[in-house]
Amino acid sequence: MSESGGPDVTQELRLPWDDDPEDLYEHAPCGYLTTLPDGTIVRVNETFLNWTGYSRSDLIGLKRFRDLLTKSDQIYHETHYAPLLNMQGEVHEIALEVVRSDRQAVPTLVNSVLERGPTGVPRIIRTMVFNATERRSYERELLSARRAAESSEQRVRVLQRIVADLAAAPTEAEVAEAVVRAPEPAFQATSSSIYLVDTDSDRLIAVASTDPTTGNWDDMPRSSTRAVAEVARRGDLHVVGTVAEAEEHFPDLAESMRRSERRSVVLLPLTTGPADEQAGMNVLGVLAFSFREERVLTDGELRVIRLLGQQAGQALDRARLYDDARRREERSSFLARTTRALDEEHRLLQRARRLVERVVPEIADWALIRLQVGPAGLVEHHGGPAPDPARIEQRTAEAVETAAPVFATDGDALGCTVLPLIVRGRVLGTLAVRMAPDRRGAEAERLFLIDLADRIALACENARLYEQERAIARTLQRSLLAADVPGADPRFAVETHYQAAAQDMEVGGDWYDAFLITANKLAVVVGDVVGRGIEAATTMGQLRSAIRALASAENGPARLLEDLDRFCDRVDSARMATLVYAEIDLLSSEVSYACAGHLPPLLHEPAGSPTYLLEGRSAPIGSRAGDRRRVEHRMRLAAGSRLLLYTDGLIERRNRPIDRGFETLAREYARLRDAPLKGLTASLADTLVGRDHGDDVCLLCLTLGAEERLERSIGADPLQIALLRADMRGWLAGHGVDTDCLNAVLLACSEAVANSIEHGYADDPFGVVDVSATISAETVEVRVTDRGGWRGGTEPPTDFTRGRGLQLIYESMDEVAFDRGGEGTTVTMRRHRTTA
Template sequence: MTEAERPPQELLPGLGPESVEDLYDRAPCGYLVSLPNGTIVRANRTFLDWVGLDADALVGPTRFVDLLGGGGRIFHETHVAPLLALQGTVRELDLDIVRADGTAFPALVSIVRMEGTDEVAAHHRITVFDASQRHQYEAELRRARATAEASEEQVRAVATTLQRSLLSGGITSGAGFHIETRYRPAYDTLEIGGDWHDAFFLKDRTTVAVSVGDVVGRGIAAACAMGQLRAALRAIATSGVGPARVLEHLDDFVERLPDAQMATIAYAQIDTATGAVRYACAGHLPPLLVDAEGVATYLWEGRSRPIGLVPEARPEATATLVASGRMVLYTDGLIERRVRNIDDSLDRLARSAATGPAGEGLPALGDRLMAELLADEDHRDDVCLLAIEREAG
């Protein structure tokens, strides 16, 4: 019998149970098992070597989300955990894994939820692939494509005109405050999208409500859902309820508007006389406060899941917009890039917002943020920005 005629399993006769275990432990990818709460209960040697940890340091005291950077933890909270709950699996997530020494490497992560049985408790199986070389290849492809692509300025101008017609009607100034908004369509498409900004008075006429949101998807369906959700938020807010209750009512509203489910929203109410701010974020990136001295602070409290995902009591939080201070709300298209870590992008926005030239007005700030953060032209999403400034006392 020739080698070609022999059964495949006979070609490696020494591949017994111990060798199979070694195949798992030394696989060319990382394997982990975690409890449903994220606590890691097993990891193979490949992954331990990648992150520079011993099994005792990783297994037991560590959750998978603890291995992610700040931006990755937000993404896990707002996207990964909800998708796992809904469909039981997520595949090829582009995440940065943080090593024991504080450095990070790009990874493609897939997670499968395994239901419990009489013998085995419910758990998650996690596969991790080191994507360092893939990111290099993607960068080369993007450069090649950028060289070959023709300008699409006319297409973007049409999209901008259509989108702005849906975003009209917001206030821009009043006693004690000024507001600037900016919108830019996706770089490579004619379709209108689901990003919005809005600003309006509440009944007392001294409190200004501001919102920025993002409906999932593109095209007419997303734009229509955006328009209805924006209008519903206005109607609910003007009834006098606070930010948390506004989002809870929107959860009920989108039960009848499927295209608006999974939308993200940052919503705030600002007393222009005192600077008191109440705010809540449904799966959205945090608002940015910049005080009169140029100190930038992200508002990380008052966070909950995207709209319509799981009915729940939503939190809200408070802050203060000091005299001459500014608050910036924005959609993910302003900062998220495939070639840049989201934490770096958040830092970049904070630096840009806090380090403008002396005496820079709010219109100039809006123009500069759009110019600096979108200068690389490497964005594939709509961009909305809203900045509000409280006048000096």
């Protein structure tokens, strides 16, 4: 008892039922070992012996503690455990594996204390050993659960990312690409393939794969016995865990697995509709992915896989709706744009060409339109190699014979569809196209091509009718123009040109005429009737006939216009017609003219600049307003003068003042002063109007008498020689040159010009050849000058195996001289005239 009367806590309490301390040591819940500093066991309790199966005689004095450890732990004991114990004096909760007598390893946790003597020298080591077998199992379970949770979390994250990718993928191809990439990060699959159902062809289409060389990755009928088709029909998830299992159910899959070294395969249907109602489920495709090792999927993985199939199916359904809408919009837009483009073309072949140019490359890489009406022809355009012509001919003949489309089929090496172009039961031609294979939506593409062929057929028929009506209109127009313009008279020459409006099918009211009133009086006229169509053309013909009937040697231009005014009282449609009428006395070279509301004639005499004749003007024919008196003007023309009559289509434009048109015409007319008369009016029309003008153009150019000196400049183009020859022929005839001399001069001049073009300019079309000719009572002299560098000699050739140009010049002319200056060559030729 303590001094206070309570129990003495400094004394050890001993209860009657307490164990003996020695027994407590021997049967403690952990193992005890006492070892010398070198690890030799000197004491061990019963608990440790029971755990390990050893006896005391096996251990005490014979074994060191490190001898009871596994090989790896012995190394750890030597490199870490012993040094740490010696340095710190104690170690706690060191995980070591102790080897039992039956060679089984027991996981343990070890605490050790090093006791030292009074001098600090290590004396003994006391070690407690705890059995960690159950703890290790628990840790394994925890680790497995953690790994499972991490894997599940990873799959969920991957699935979330995939769902996000699917939501952002607008097209079927992008959805398929996102789905086929999913199994690898989500389930550690080694390869994936995706097949989509094409309801039009009732086939499964292989659209994407991470390894196309693995397995039978190709299209197949949905009725196929292959595993993918079976899953597509049934809509069930199939997990084939082994090759043996595949051999039992899917022989084709087993063969593929052996060939590609796959050990497990998952076949996942991509579906829409409720997962628990098989009847309401719609299978849009199948995702197949595989593993290189045999794989057993957990319930959690299977749930995620099924969820992936549902999400992918919904994304595919949405993308297909989007693709269909986009395709319809694109096709509708294409048809609308094509229709607008056709409005810009009216000719049949041009319209067919425009159609083909729009088809390629927008919807096809090669197309051909074969026309069997109108100006028949082929219009072909391609961005790739053309198909086999013989097979195209065969397919075209079949389409024409059956009057039905011949579509390209799966596996068709030709790859071309031929559609007949039918209007009102008649085949106008065929359209052949080669399109990139669209293995889904083929029915929609067929309907689109049929619609396109119908529109093309209608467009071609409209163009054919347009050309037919245009040809009729042109024939009527030209039949109403003068066809008997006088010619072959050395005292004058007339050149005419008529150009109809480019886009108008109706005949117009523009006309020209030239006729001899008497043997020595010439009448020329150019007019324009208001309006278009048959009535205007009829009125134009009546006016032309009336002018011929009213023209006489005594009346003159003013009197003729007065008679036309009275004519309009009976032909009301002739009112407000405009015309310029001139009479030329071929003996005196005197001209009298009158303008009834028409544009003024343009005169270019041999000397000076072009001048507009502004006198003799009055109101249009049949006008009832203002001064109705008719006036005329009389003047004498120099020999070689050129008088141009024309209609308003030549110079009037909506986007410029008419004064600008007058200036342009005068400038171009002056530029062509030295050009041959032949082709002069057509050249003016080409320069000032072009081919796309919206109004008729009518021109008449009169050359009066023969010029004293002929001067012409032509381009270095052999085609110009014929025009020069015709112009020179009229000039020589006008001066009364005899036939032999005329023909000789024409031959020599033509050869000299041809040599200048060939040798002087080497066929350079930008070169210019100047020709001048003079006539005296005794001789005709012609000079041909170029500014090029000749490649041949100037003497008559002795070798006649080549051209005979120089030889003909020397034989045709009496005198020939060549002058080679620093800037070209001049050939001077003279021919003596025959005197009576």
